[in-house]
Amino acid sequence: MKHIIFAFILFATLFLTTGAFSQVPGLSVNGKLYDTNKNPVNAHGAGILYYNGVYYLFGEIKKGKTWRVPKQSWEDYRVPAGGISCYSSTDLRNWKYEGVALSPVKNDPKSDIDTGKVIERPKVIYNTKTKQFVMWVHVDAKDYSYSQAGVAVSKTPAGPYKYIGSVKPNGNMARDMTVFKDDDGKAYLIYSSEQNNTMQVCSLSDDYLHPTKTYKRLLINRRREAPALFKNRGKYYLVTSSCTGWSPNAATYAVATHVLGPYKEYGNPCTGPGANTTFQSQSTYVLPVGKNTYLFMADRWDKTDLEKSDYIWLPLKVNNGKVEIKNN
Numbered sequence: 001m002k003h004i005i006f007a008f009i010l011f012a013t014l015f016l017t018t019g020a021f022s023q024v025p026g027l028s029v030n031g032k033l034y035d036t037n038k039n040p041v042n043a044h045g046a047g048i049l050y051y052n053g054v055y056y057l058f059g060e061i062k063k064g065k066t067w068r069v070p071k072q073s074w075e076d077y078r079v080p081a082g083g084i085s086c087y088s089s090t091d092l093r094n095w096k097y098e099g100v101a102l103s104p105v106k107n108d109p110k111s112d113i114d115t116g117k118v119i120e121r122p123k124v125i126y127n128t129k130t131k132q133f134v135m136w137v138h139v140d141a142k143d144y145s146y147s148q149a150g151v152a153v154s155k156t157p158a159g160p161y162k163y164i165g166s167v168k169p170n171g172n173m174a175r176d177m178t179v180f181k182d183d184d185g186k187a188y189l190i191y192s193s194e195q196n197n198t199m200q201v202c203s204l205s206d207d208y209l210h211p212t213k214t215y216k217r218l219l220i221n222r223r224r225e226a227p228a229l230f231k232n233r234g235k236y237y238l239v240t241s242s243c244t245g246w247s248p249n250a251a252t253y254a255v256a257t258h259v260l261g262p263y264k265e266y267g268n269p270c271t272g273p274g275a276n277t278t279f280q281s282q283s284t285y286v287l288p289v290g291k292n293t294y295l296f297m298a299d300r301w302d303k304t305d306l307e308k309s310d311y312i313w314l315p316l317k318v319n320n321g322k323v324e325i326k327n328n
């Protein structure tokens, strides 16, 4: 009997481990991603919420003609802010379009979410106390001078989300951002700040609707953006890109034993051909999909035609504390 139990445990362990590992390559995306209606998925700078056995993908709707904002020293290409889309899936392969989760408003230049503004990098988490889904998003003026973190809420995961307003956390600029919910239910906003020179991580209030006074500066003067944070074996891993606008560059990662840091920087997690441009992409989210195995999600921007921007989803592994992303 003992032998049978042992064999069963061994089989189950092998099945679960290899199951998780073999599952990830099958999830890889290299280019277009289509929904169940065969339309291209329009969800850029995306993040994923896992709730009640369903994955919800939220991203920027990029639609319309791309134009370049005049008198900017950098290539500020833009489309009208299209709001935030939502797709759902139970297997991370088949994505059902759920509609527009956060609608922009028209002809209201005073509103943060007017189509003439910037609405980027949405991330959604669920608050078990308030039973609300909370979306944080980078809102900005078309020249990126506003630099605020916006928040919206919904009673249902796919929305529609109600926009509440935006803030500069503790008076600090907030551009590229992500949100991280820890195992203890506490949540954190991580954002490029201080003119993109330094990143910050700020603890959110219990209802997730406000930044608290607790925040730390990290990657000081390193000029990093596109943050994607995940946890592995009690450590926090932060993947970021360099600041080169819509053009790709090499990712790096940093590791901390507390979410607020300090973070120690390591090199590029990508290996193989194309590693120095993150395989022509920029990080947006890292989703846990198995033990030590994650899905690295990134955007392959088409800067002169943003609507045509594609996706790169690749397996990310943590081996002995070392992060590895391969394009194969």
Ligand code: GAL
Pocket (backbone or CB within 6 Å): 045, 075, 076, 077, 120, 121, 176, 225, 226, 243, 244, 245, 246, 282
């Ligand atoms: C990128 C950033 C994007 C977008 C873009 C504008 O570096 O990661 O989210 O803001 O700049 O050029």
